[in-house]
Amino acid sequence: MKRLDFFSESLKNLKEVGTVTRSSRYLCRNITDQIDFNNADVIVELGAGDGVISEKLLDKMKANSKLIVFEINEVFCSQLEEIKDPRFFFYKKSAEELTNVLKEQGVNHVDYVVSAIPFTVVPDEIAKDIVEQCYKSLKVGGKYIQVHYSLVMKNLYKRAFGNIKVNFILKNLPPAFLLISRKTEEVAPDRG
Template sequence: MNSTQAARAPLHQRVRRKAERMFGPAGIFFKGFVKHPVMVGAIVPSSRRTIARVLSKVDWERCDLFVEYGPGVGTFCQPVLDRLRRDARLIVIDTNPDFITYLARTIGDSRFIAVHGSAADVESIVRQHGYDHADYVLSGLPFTTLPEGVGPAIMAATQRVLRPGGAFLVYQYTARARALMSRYFHRIDKGFEPINVPPCVISWGWKD
């Protein structure tokens, strides 16, 4: 877009672009929270300590495909890409088109694929990109506040799409989601990261 086109754009679009330039990822994240608080679930991105703890159990040498639900502004994306093998892939799935547009524009890595869609459709999304399964799936979705039936659908699809020995990495702000998780994953490792806003409950559900 040139300067003449920018000047002709509606006022709300110009204000939005100015806010995005001023506040960067934090502004995009906050806008996403305001528009879709039930789906975003947090008002600030996760801390570096939380990221490191959540990813600590991943066997990166055995990871061909890593999937993330609800990537937001990419708080986990670059840390995952930094650890991922050069021939592996990261697919992120989000229902918020603002996040997907932002990530596609700002992450210039050939291993990265941003998909506008639902995590409940992870199996078809994985197949569309040439894979039979995922090795690890990461989620910060607020399972306890999702619309009725959505949480179980996502859990069931995730259990099916994972390879044996793979894991579902879930970070939440309460432990209540573990009851739902335990219906699909019999082995769940538990963790907690206090240096986060708010403190973070972590679960690793393993597929036997």
């Protein structure tokens, strides 16, 4: 999908998409740099848009890995349906369906979650539910990698994972933050 198409589609659905430009190559590279592809059997991507990050992940993934992708915007979904790769499992479903989809896929543990869902505009209860599902799905040592354009949601991940690292990517429109948390314990302690 061309940049201009992404721009017009996101303007029509700004509340759902959360930005007007797809992730830049610098942001995509910062995401792929967080991943040890030799030890990434299952990667989940939430809010894939037109697949700009998905394609970069597929470029680096092993032949027998899986990329399980969620997107809800109709136009972006038809772009994602064009990706023909046996490792690419696309679901035209909300990320709220994560646990059900993983069961359907026979996946017990996820190595990495990459999310660009604009949680700033998602109701609190839904955001918390999706992040909790991600926590439960990840293996111990697995990483949750979230794209944002501000740090207002930082505590959502800090509370769930107990740790967070923040990278700032200036070369993106708008400049972006990558929030990275690691799952360190099987059961999340009650962090209040």
